[in-house]
Amino acid sequence: MFRTLLIANRGEIACRIIRTARRMGLRTVAVFSEADASALHVEMADAAIPIGPARASDSYLRIDRILDAARASGAEAIHPGYGFLSENAAFAEACAEAGIAFVGPPPAAIRAMGSKAESKRLMEAAGVPIVPGYHGEEQDEARLSHEAARIGFPVLIKASAGGGGKGMRPVLAAADFAAQLAGARREAKAAFGDDRVLLERYLQKPRHVEVQVFADSQGNTIHLHTRDCSVQRRHQKVLEEAPAPDLSPALRARLHEAAVAAARAVGYVSAGTVEFIVEGEDAFFMEMNTRLQVEHPVTEMVTGLDLVEWQLRVAAGEPLPRAEAPPPRGHSVEVRLYAEDPAQDFRPSTGPLRRFALPDSAPDLRIESGVREGDAITPFYDPMIAKLVAWGPDRGAALARLGAALDACRIAGITSNLGFLQRLVAHPAMRAAELDTGFAARFAADLRPPPRPAPPLALAAAALELLLPRGGPPADPWERADGWRLQGAGTQLLLLGEGEARHRLRLTHAGTGWRLALAEGELALSGTQSDCALSGRRLDGALQVTLGDTVHRVPVLRDGDAIQVTLPEGRWILHRLDPHAPTGGEAAGQGRLSAPIPGRVVQLLVTQGESVSRGQVLAVLEAMKTELRITAPADGVVAHIGCAAGDTVEEGTEIVTLETAGA
Structure with a gap:
């Protein structure tokens, strides 16, 4: 076993890995960007090494700087967590060349599964069912349009090089295909440095079901049961549970067998997740994530296993601790608490956590977070601030425990999805397990109701x-705010x-x-x-x-x-x-459209003097892994443009100013 482990990540996953490594007696080394100098994972580790500026491309994605930190600290292994370099084959190869163990699968497996198109071809050859679509190398717009028409609308455009909902666009009609393709390519290029896409038939009410797999270097491969991750927003998971409910025994067995076959087909080692689209009794391979997943705690809660410990032991050359999965015990549900505004299409929120109080962990409740009260949510990284994971002897009990935990959360300073999660967990359709990937959109009126006037x-x-x-009455009577008068x-x-x-x-x-x-x-x-x-x-x-x-x-x-x-x-x-402020000031500023959060302007779609209509997209801003569309609030004329495509802008920076009829 290793003596020193470097964690090439941040946030709650870095804290999670540090806790397990410490329990195993390993020395831990954290890396951090300038934005994370006082972060919780830095404080928890035995040592911490700076690796560059705040932007991930200048720090957490710099292979050379992470390897330099590993050499300087004497680390014998690197755990990449999830995100960043966790599915980067070049990073795994660089670790091997440096004589440092990579806690994850071999580069060949990462490369094989990293391309959605290539992985589909491999799975088809291995007998794993796949969704009908186009996974070819020809990427010109005409060929892709032709293939979309062949598959039949609706179709789903997906980035070939990555996951997490980036570069994923459903297209309902042929007339929308070109615009959605351009947006998907732009998003994929920004997220993965690769704008290639694939096309698939867009299933109408699919479930997103995945199987946790584990393999060692001795050739042993097992599954650790199913998870359901159907509840999503922006094609990103927001609630996960294990085991996946309401699957027939025959379908569950087929999923387990297909997942193990997929892992064996690429010579897989370590923890991985094989994801399927399930509709009725049909299941199709979607992709394989060659890393630990955000939702791995629900599997740990129902199996009693520590998957990070398994990863470390397998990376050290040990065989799997078990020859097969233990039977699942009870049920577990996880939600992701994000700094985002559900009322604004889940737009990320930034700023300081003025108040951040979560319930204490307990045997039936697991809290994982990488931030504390007073920390700032910055625009540089994913806006997830915590995971709440509940266990119960059955699904109803687990949801009830999770609901009570959410009710105990206190957050101020940033906008969060806490209210959305509370309504989600309590929703009758959730309690009845009426699950599919359109759940959040179908029940949007219940989960994101229009604001009611304050009572x-x-x-x-x-x-x-x-x-x-x-703290008692003020010393200066002129500072009293209670309305006291002498007479x-x-x-x-x-x-x-x-x-x-x-x-x-x-x-x-x-x-x-x-x-x-x-x-x-x-x-x-x-x-x-x-x-x-x-x-x-x-x-x-x-x-x-x-x-x-x-x-x-x-x-x-x-x-x-x-x-x-x-x-x-x-x-x-x-x-x-101010009750005495003059009225009308706000209306005068309605034509100035500014950046809602810091980000990068990826597209300007209008020119000065151009006439625009209400709802028209004027610009596209990229921030915190999300594309935000700046739209016209009313018909008008573009009076001024305050930035250029490619500019990095701060919150409040003018994007476009309109002259409207009302003004």
Whole structure:
């Protein structure tokens, strides 16, 4: 076994590998970019070595710098985690040339499965069923259009060189093919440095089912059961579970056999995942991920195994610890907590984690994260901030445990998909295992409902958060915010913004509390009106709000002028605004379209002076592995362009300014 292990990754997977390696008695070495100098994985490791600037292409993707770090630290093995260089055959070869063990499969297996087209040909030769499509080398638009017509619409365009939903576009009609092909190629080039694509028949209600496989260098290959990863957004997984529910015993057995056959066909070693599209009793090979998967914890929870330990032992030349998979015990479900805004088509969110509190790990709950409260979510890497993995004796119990864990999460400072995950886990169709890859889109109205106006209790809690002193009354009486007056009752106005909506609150100091009214009339309060309609006090992480005759405990998180209020029926974020500011300023700026987050402008689709229509795509911005389309909010004329294609822009940078009829 090795003595020193270098982890060529970051975030929660780096922390996960460090924990296992430490338990095995190995010394761990972390690498980090300038953006990760104070990251959790750096703090956890026995040693840490800087490898370059924040951008992954200048640090985590630099083979030379990672190998230099390994040599300098005396590391005998490198674990690539997932993402970055984990499926890079050249990196595996460079490790071998340097005399350092690569914790993963041999380069030939990575190369064979790294090309979706080549892997399809190999699987077809090995008798593994594949989806009808085109996997050829001719990549000109005319040939691809011809093949798409031969397959029949709808078709699916997929990047040949990678996964994770990058470069993947469903095309429903021939008229859309050219535009979707251009977008898929551009995305694939940015993500993998290779714009080749393949085409497949687009199945209407498929499930995404995968099989965990493991092989050693002695020729032993086994499966470790199935996982279902059908619930996705942007073609990326957001919920995974093991074992995959509602598969017939015959189909499950066929999947296990096909996965083992696929691994053996390429001389596979280490952990790998064979992914299938399943529709009814039919199953087709989709791809093989030649690395550990993000969702591997659900397999560990139902088997009791540590797959990272297995990887390290196999990389050291040891045989598999078991000759076959243990029977699965119970059920496990995992969700990915992302810094993203589901209301904005899951647009990534950046900024500091002002509040980040997750429930404690327990035998039936596993929490994995690479960030802490106060850390910043940057635009340089994937926006996943944590994984929550629950176990139960059956699927219903696992979902219930996961739902309780999500309810205990507290996040402020960035927008997250927490509410989306809570609704997903509680959804009746999820509880009934009505799974397919269109689940999130089919139930979008339930999972991403339009925002409801903040109820009176949320407005009252936000007002108290602004008015109640922290740490006792201020020493300077002029700094009091409670409306106290020497004579008479003081009245003050609060203006709270909720998206485009505005709530104007009038608070009149009365005794030890306030009377609260909205601009549109007196708040509806339960019980009889008293001379103290609103009062409250601070609790740990919450407010005790007395509204009328009813007392409520309301979790409230504040980040500057933003106040997050959580009630049983939902969560609202309200912003304190200046009630005396002149109106109209916002409308004047509606024509200026700026970058919502830092990123790179990959396309400018308009010119100055051009007339555009509402909804027209004006520019495409790439950020955090995602393409964001900047669209026209109304008909108008392009008055100014503030950047060029290829520019790297900061949040708020002008992209395009429109002159509209309203302006």
